[in-house]
Amino acid sequence: MTEHFPSKIGLSQQFSCSYLPQQNEQLLVILDPNCYTPERFEALLELGFRRSGDQIYRPHCPKCSACQSIRIPTKLFTPSKSQKRKLKKITQEFSFTVSHKEREEYYPLYEKYISLRHYDGSMYPPNKLQYESFLFCQWLPISFIELWHNDKLIAVAVTDTMPNALSAIYTFFDPEYDSYSLGNVMIMAQIEHAKKLDKEFVYLGYQIDSCKKMRYKSQFLPAQRFVNDVWIEQDPPQ
Known part of the structure; x- marks a missing residue:
């Protein structure tokens, strides 16, 4: 470095x-x-x-x-059997697209997600200013990985683009489709997008082992963690 x-x-x-x-x-x-x-x-x-x-x-x-911090070396990542089942279920009924500009459908979906899934958190109640100041950036290109059910938008993964990496900023989705494990599915979509762009890493943000809301990140292997200012290999969950 x-x-x-x-x-x-x-x-x-x-x-x-x-x-x-x-x-x-x-x-x-x-x-x-x-x-x-x-x-x-x-x-x-x-x-x-x-x-x-x-x-x-x-x-x-x-x-x-x-x-x-946790990151996925994209060329080494292989979905687990469970993750493959989730992807297969999704691809049979839904379609992925990538946009490089915001759509008008995004904010209503974000508002619904925060209101129904995170009503007990610091981001509730949602508003347009909070949404814009949190997700968007003037100095960095952003991709929006979208999941559609026919003509209905059901998930968006806001993703930063750098020369050699992608960074997962935030995913929001329609809680009515919660049974499809959309948070996990959208991470896999980001990893697949990174592979297509020949990016070395996908950064998933911060991992806190004692926080239940973040435990899903440990399911993506192989991974690396930034511990004491050094990147180390992630141990599989027990």
């Missing part, structure tokens, strides 16, 4: 963690405008950073190190 840790960095105030309520969260925030390019952002992904909206950040919590 040739990228050095940025010199212009801010430190946020502490606030309650939305994943581990007993902990306080604090963030390192990139202040150097030269870092806000696809190439520099990809190097920062390798250092455990991520983006929310236009801002690049990394957890820097005073008493907790539970957040660990």
Whole structure:
């Protein structure tokens, strides 16, 4: 890794963690405008950073190190038997497309997803400003991997594109189709899209082992975790 840790960095105030309520969260925030390019952002992904909206950040919590970046080496990934069954079920009834611009159908689907699936979380109640400031970015190309049931949009995976990697930002879907394991299916769609583009990695964001909402990420193997500033191979779940 040739990228050095940025010199212009801010430190946020502490606030309650939305994943581990007993902990306080604090963030390192990139202040150097030269870092806000696809190439520099990809190097920062390798250092455990991520983006929310236009801002690049990394957890820097005073008493907790539970957040660990996780990435999938795309050329090594092979779906498990369970994942193959889920994909087969999906492809028999649905179709995938990739868009490079927002559609008007996205926000109503996002609003429905947050309202029905995350009504107990920090993103509820949803609104258009929150949706735009969280998902979109002015300095980075974004792809929207879509899943359609005939002419009905049922899932969107918002995906950042860098020279050698994709980064999964957020997936939202119609809760009425919950039985199809759409969160898992859309990760596989992102990995497949990365393979087609000859990208080396798909970054899945942060993994917190003690958080039930994040455990699905450990099902995608082989994977690598960023632990103590080094990428290590992910152990299979017990």
